[in-house]
Amino acid sequence: MRGEAMTNTTPVLANAAMLAEAFDRAFAVAPAALAPDSIDLIGIRLGGDPFALRLADTTGMFSGRVITPMPSAVRELRGIAGIRGALVPVYDLAELLGRPPARHATWLVVARQAPVAFVFEVFERQIRLTADALAARESSQHVREVATADGIARPIIDLSSLVAAVGARAKAEQQGGAR
């Protein structure tokens, strides 16, 4: 027990030492320039499956925001949330992709194309890749690329396509309601 505690404690101390060293080095070394073809992605999981979002397609990522439900003919609409002083509609990302709806989704990303937020369950980490790590593969209407990082293939969800689809459906619903 005691030995096991020692073995568990040693990597933590090493990590702590490494963190301290990295923190100190960050102030010591010159700032590294970003690679010209680097692509930033947000690694998430939907229903346990790995996916990725382009960081450039978003204007911000939030967590723990209150989502107020709203009656809507759009099934995937979870409600509205206040982000940076504006009310944005929040849609279930998994359900928009045709997957089972998320039950405990708390993470929000706001699309750059339009003030629309998408909610999902698990945020893993930010992923920075080069362009050669991307591969074109159109598996559905909103997924056209796949990024491979650390041996894990992550389909990249096209938020612009999703925003367009949601906008089209909302428009169709509004027109249907007007008629």
Next chain:
Amino acid sequence: MKREWTFGRKIGVGLTIKGLITVVMAVVAFAALQAVVVSKDRVINVDGPLMVRATQLQTVRQQLVSGFRNYLLSGVQDDLDALLATRKAFGDTLTDLKSDATTDEAAKLVDAIQQQFASYNSATDQIIALRKSGTDIPTALAAYKDQVTPIGTTLSSALTDYVTFRQNELTGSQEASTRVAQVAELVIGILAGVAVLLAIFIAVYLTRTLSRQIGAAIGHVQSSSAELQSAANQQASGMKEQTISMNEIATTISELLATSRQIAESSQRVAQIAEQTAGSARTGDDTVDRATDSIGSIRRQVDQIVGHMLDLGKKSQQIGAVLDIVAELAEQTNILSINATIEAAGAGESGKRFAIVADEIRKLADRVGSAAKEVRNLIDDVRSSVNTTVMATETGSKAVDTGSRQFSDVAEAFKAIASLVATTTEAAREIELSTKQQATAVEQVNMAIANVTQAARETEASTSQTLETASLLASTSGELLRMVQARVRSEAA
């Protein structure tokens, strides 16, 4: 005779009847003999002497005749005196006969003789006077012939009548006596015949009755002998089996004796061990007391450990809370860095440096988050370990409580064991003593069994003798039964 009479009574009654018949026969014989004696006495004492006297009277008559003639011839006084003496004797005899005459006829005949004798005397007196006077003999003889001879003839005739009468009387008495004797003989003969017949009847009756009863009794004796023989056989067989069983019992008793001795030795060893155990129990009692104190100390230390562990759990919880804040801060930092990166991307070329810094911050936040997760895991492990330790310690505390109570029970049990060991020691001593007494008793039983075995052998021997006796009795009773049955059959035939 009644059937329930005894043999002696039956025989006694039979002999009594026979004796009574003998007495009656003797009385009758005595009476008959008396009658014969009386009749014979009459013949001998009365008729015989009278007959003799009558005959003597005839002789005296002849003497008178011859004496008278002698006197006539001699004329001597002596002859005359002899004649007169003879005449006196004749007269006395007649007087006696007269007095002895029992019948009128006899008296008459004697009277006739006396009359003739008187006449004869007077006639002879005349002749005597003639002779004395000197008359010659022939004259005297002639006178005698003329005067005396007729009277003498008459006197002789009277005497002859009397003698004949006496002869007849004697003959009649003899015949009467003979008849009495014959009657007596007949009566005695009849009585003897009756007695003999009665004796035969009694003998036959007794023989048949006694033979039947004796035969039945012998049959019973024979049956009883057979049963006795069978019983003796069974008894002999039983005695043999009893002897065998007694031998087996004796062997078993010997084994039991050996076992009892072994038990006594074992009990002695048990007593010694029990004494040692009692000593160990007393030592163990002290040890238990010390262990009880130690358990109390352990209990207090465990309580302290529980308190420390609960304190450690609280501290860990506080560390976890702080760590949650750190993790939250790291996450928020990460989000901020991501959003900063997004904003930097929108800031054009000048935002690139900011993007690099944001990336550094994001990486640092990632690492802090990872480290916080690791620390969180460690804290969780610590809290889990603390909880487990607290639970284990509480369980241990409860176990200590239980152990303490159980140890108290153990201590009590140990004391009870010590007491029981003392009791066991005492019981083992009593068992040892009892087993020794049992061994002694078993030895006595063994001796008794030996005596019983000897008695059984003697009984077997006596049973054999009884068997022989029963066999002999059976054969004897069979022989008796054959004899009695043969007699009964012969009598029946």
